[in-house]
Amino acid sequence: MKISSTARVFVCCFVIGTSGIAKGDDRTTPSPVEAKKLVAAKASADDEKTTKQAPKETAPESPKGLTIGSPAPSLDIEHWVGESPSPVSEFEPGKVYVVEFWATWCGPCLYSMPHLAELQSKYADDGLRVVSVSTEDLETVTEFLKRKVSPSILGIKEPAANEDEAEAGEATEETKPITFAELTSAYSLTTDPDESVNADYMKAANQNGIPTAFIVGTDGHIEWIGHPMSMDEPLEAVIHNKWDREPAKEKFEREQKIALAVREIIMAHRTGHHETTLKLLQEHADLFAGTRYESALKSIWFPTALATQQSDIVLEIIQERIAAGPDDAVSINRWAWEIYEAVESGLQNNDKILSTTIDALQSALSSDEFEANDDMWPAYDTMAHLKSIAGDKQSAVEWQRRAIESAPEDEQERLQEYLSELTGTVVTSPEKADAAETETSVPQP
Template structure:
């Protein structure tokens, strides 16, 4: 059961939040996130007042309002500490100025993905500064914590290369022997508005109101001061360009975002059912979403979870899991990523002796091979799956050939990971060849 819960948690991070890394946000003021605390599913009212006020001893009941979403008016900003203002280029924002575009982003000093996003935020602010875009980055930590963080040196892989900066002569060669001075996060982030709001009022107005539980998280506020987009700042580029150039279709994205929120709620409910060991109810929930849900990618992820659940049921695993896998692989609506995910689940089943190698495993291989052509940059991941399936079917030479092709086609970031399996295959085949030669020698 613990392994299954981990699978669901990983699926949530992979499919329903964003394709980039995030950190779980805390519900308490300041500090690091409490991973044991479940995500809230009840909508939080948007506070209308822009002025900070002391909380009363007893708060009268107020009518619950719908969660903030795409097209909702953007709440006013009431930020306590403005640490950077783009070197004087940007005013301290309270009300959003008509005709301008704003990015309101939430981060924390302890959040690795937030820090990794900073160079990209710098690039965006520099790119759009003259096109009416102002980026305001907000943490709920105190100003002392933020200032201490800003004195740290920027991680080497976050810095621009020398070629992105200056060339000393026509050949582009740097004749200086001096090492460049270390770049601090204070220097890196000075081009956009970096702020601190320790009472978390802005966090409540945006993150809680929109039921967003992970950081970094960015909100695009459009020219009419309404929310246009919500997501990871590393995925903001296309949306921001379209909002700035007045080509953004808010209504289309509103439906897409609503589908994501629906998926998120289902996964949260699913996690609770699995923790309570209510597996039958969990499968019913999955089946209901597969039949009625709006997000096709979410349906694929839930099908994979269902397959994993069936695999854990010893009495029904062989028949039910094989049948479910066959039905999923025959689904024409699956994209390359979906095919790859289901095929990998079949591979995992085969390792546990729960896949029919003469049927489901071969079907997974054929489906994955057919999906490679349309996979684009993800083709190498399908090739890796193909190699594993070929190995399980006993065709080690084909597996070796496929994995070599995958390694050769992979980017440097992915290549090392794929190369590990290639090394395993090469070593195993080399050992078998050595054993064979030894037997032949003995026979002589």
């Protein structure tokens, strides 16, 4: 018997392109990954089935070769929008360019616009040209440019709702509303619906999140690739001929290799290919060492190790989790239920894993830091299942009674069914449960 899925779900969601596994930059992708909610309970027994039934994903492509140090492809852009400077297709020797990719629907792109305008103005005398490229149709971009820019994008604090006109004062030139056409007039805003430039730059460099900027140096080669809000230092160095391309290339290509490996691992994990996931995790362990991905990938290591009978890895991970939060009953309960399901399904060499899990959850539920409340009934239910599978039916009965006492009414009947399994009685209502319990004498745990 298992309680409702809403009380079991615990999902670690990975967003590629927006922020990777751990928090990174704020680039977005055309098809954002929907983040699932986190709840303080157990993983659903149906999660694995759902994963295996998910649509088959296409393996990520390897980088096609555009990297730092590569000659910058020419700009075969269809539409140069507004009153931007004259079109450019070939890069003029001795000048520096920024080729940035954006979209009207991309929030981070809009917040980058004031910064791009600022950089264009700052380095105009040095010959800088900023060219922003969208793949949307001309009408979409043209209509977008008519919109007013929100104060937050401009970094202006909006007056409070109850602030009267006298307090707010007269609008200054700085605070007057402007359109996106006015905001971006300092640099070249373009749209390329056939996506040829996107293919030459973004796809060729294996970039799948926007905004992304490419700095093209004075010799027509790519000097830097990344988020436009992070390019101040490299851009200044390139403009003043102080940029060292080789270290930047090494760093970029390592980051590309890491990103590709992470995407392969996540794809294998999502589609339920546990052996492949384990192989990739082991193969790239050194690559992730010391990066923001190392600890985050533990959430993939854990179910993968359970599914592939890697008991030593499972034990190592749960010991690390216990050490990180020995009194966190909610967190322990999340993975303790996964241990129960794995043991029930035949996890090998599980004695140490099972006893460690039981001790950890029981210790957390009895610690001085723990505050008993009705929201903890899933943890009591977990303890009952763990105790039962460990052969301690008497303690299992008492823990299940505690779960029933603190659970909401719509869960009590289901919990009662498991108690009936433990006691060998048939109970059809809470009233009968009370009567049955009086006939079953079990010591306190």
